[in-house]
Amino acid sequence: MMENETYPFFQWQEEKDLPYAPDPISFLVEIINTNSPVYKEDKLEVTIKIKNIREVWITQDIELLNFNGDIVNVEEELSIPPNSAKTITLEWSTSDEEFGTDFITVRSQDDKDRKQVEILRIFELIIDNEGSGNIEINGKLKDLPYEGKHEEGTEFIIKAIPEEGWRVVKWDGNLNYTEENDKEIIVILEDDSDIKIYFEEEDSLIDYWWLFLIIISSILLLYRYFGKDSVTEIISLDKESQTKKDKTEKEMRTLEKDESEF
Numbered sequence: 001m002m003e004n005e006t007y008p009f010f011q012w013q014e015e016k017d018l019p020y021a022p023d024p025i026s027f028l029v030e031i032i033n034t035n036s037p038v039y040k041e042d043k044l045e046v047t048i049k050i051k052n053i054r055e056v057w058i059t060q061d062i063e064l065l066n067f068n069g070d071i072v073n074v075e076e077e078l079s080i081p082p083n084s085a086k087t088i089t090l091e092w093s094t095s096d097e098e099f100g101t102d103f104i105t106v107r108s109q110d111d112k113d114r115k116q117v118e119i120l121r122i123f124e125l126i127i128d129n130e131g132s133g134n135i136e137i138n139g140k141l142k143d144l145p146y147e148g149k150h151e152e153g154t155e156f157i158i159k160a161i162p163e164e165g166w167r168v169v170k171w172d173g174n175l176n177y178t179e180e181n182d183k184e185i186i187v188i189l190e191d192d193s194d195i196k197i198y199f200e201e202e203d204s205l206i207d208y209w210w211l212f213l214i215i216i217s218s219i220l221l222l223y224r225y226f227g228k229d230s231v232t233e234i235i236s237l238d239k240e241s242q243t244k245k246d247k248t249e250k251e252m253r254t255l256e257k258d259e260s261e262f
Helices: 009-014 205-226 228-261
Strands: 027-034 043-052 058-065 071-080 084-093 100-107 112-120 122-130 133-137 140-142 146-151 155-162 166-173 184-188 193-201
Touching: 027 058, 027 100, 043 058, 043 071, 043 100, 043 112, 058 084, 071 084, 133 193, 155 166, 155 193
Parallel strands: 027 112, 122 193
Antiparallel strands: 027 043, 043 084, 058 071, 058 100, 100 112, 122 146, 133 140, 133 155, 155 184, 166 193
């Protein structure tokens, strides 16, 4: 190392045994504010005050470092007049793998400042449907389909609300429930969740009325074209078939009982 080499002031502060004097201090760094907490994959904004304490114009780079000490943004060649200050904002575009609570660092050539920030882990909740209905999420009515991003560990009480004349048949997806036709479930976000609700139309009296009319119409047609005896014969055959079926089921139950006793 050459004799005229010097060190940044903040490095000299941390390593007192450096053999050479630090550069004359010029820029003082102060983190004023951040928009923490933010969600992962969002931008963390850091507002910084840079003060030039020298009697001359000074130009330096201002760097923002992440949790791991990697440079994530730079204000290049920031120039400040003598004995003046300037406020700047640097941004860190966080990735999917960067979350938690830790310290960020902002530094000039002479000084640095650190501040603790929080980057929240979030997951996506998607709820789709088949059939007619809506949902309530924690007591608030939502339209289907629903998509939202929420913090890890968030608990949701999701209630299915069928349209008039419809009912809940089942839920599908990564969820917890006791009965598949429950109208209400609880979901705790620990990963991306994709849920589907199945609604089904309920049987109505009108449906049964049409079925009754079809049966009566069929009987009347048989009576008209084949006579009373044919209708009576069809009804008798049906009764005979049902009697045979009942007899067979009774014999099977008796056989199963005998086998179990044996």
